[in-house]
Amino acid sequence: MEDDTSLGCMTDNSTRLDHVVLWVRDPVASADFYEKTLGMEPVRLTEFAAGAVSFPSVRLNDETIFDLMPLTLADGMKMVPGAAESAGHPVNHVCLALPADDFETLRARLEEGSVPVSDFSRDSFGARGTARRSFYFRDPDGNVFEARHYD
Incomplete structure (x- = not known):
């Protein structure tokens, strides 16, 4: 089992922003935009392209990532009532x-x-x-x- 330090993560438990989920039409194109324009590192992009994971991410810093969630998954968002409707950009x-x-x-x-x-x-x-x-x-x-x- 890997510990947090081997993953380059912070090990204290203070409150931090872990991730933001963004609805996107084309996760690969979005990852390309964030990498080339904002200098963010793609995370799990190869795995996404191979169909092994349902979405890729981009790394903002050592502590925070943006998940690039395909809009096609919106109907499956059932964690709280109304979650599927969040694909309408309420942020x-x-x-x-x-x-x-x-x-x-x-x-x-x-x-x-x-x-x-x-x-x-x-x-x-x-x-x-x-x-x-x-x-x-x-x-x-x-x-x-x-x-x-x-x-």
């Missing part, structure tokens, strides 16, 4: 806090890829206080993201 947006250099790199990648981005917002409140700048964009499936930096 307003997901915010990524980045170092200033990565923030600039992300915006440049999005613009190079012809992904529409919003104007900059300034001095927005968030988990770490007031963010200096932020902007919004959508992934290929219409999920809205905010990118921000605090420094």
Whole structure:
């Protein structure tokens, strides 16, 4: 049995964001977008393509992944009443806090890829206080993201 340290995971039990599940039309194309545009590492993509797992993920950091859930699985979501209807994007947006250099790199990648981005917002409140700048964009499936930096 592998321990958490061999998996590169945090071993303390403090509360953290583990994963976010995003509904997507094409998990492989979505993984490609997140890898090339946001620099996220694909997880279980080969296994998904081989039919061994029902969805792939992309790694945001050592502690957090985004699961790329195929919309075709929505009808099977029975964990709580109404879960299948969550495929209609009830989440307003997901915010990524980045170092200033990565923030600039992300915006440049999005613009190079012809992904529409919003104007900059300034001095927005968030988990770490007031963010200096932020902007919004959508992934290929219409999920809205905010990118921000605090420094």
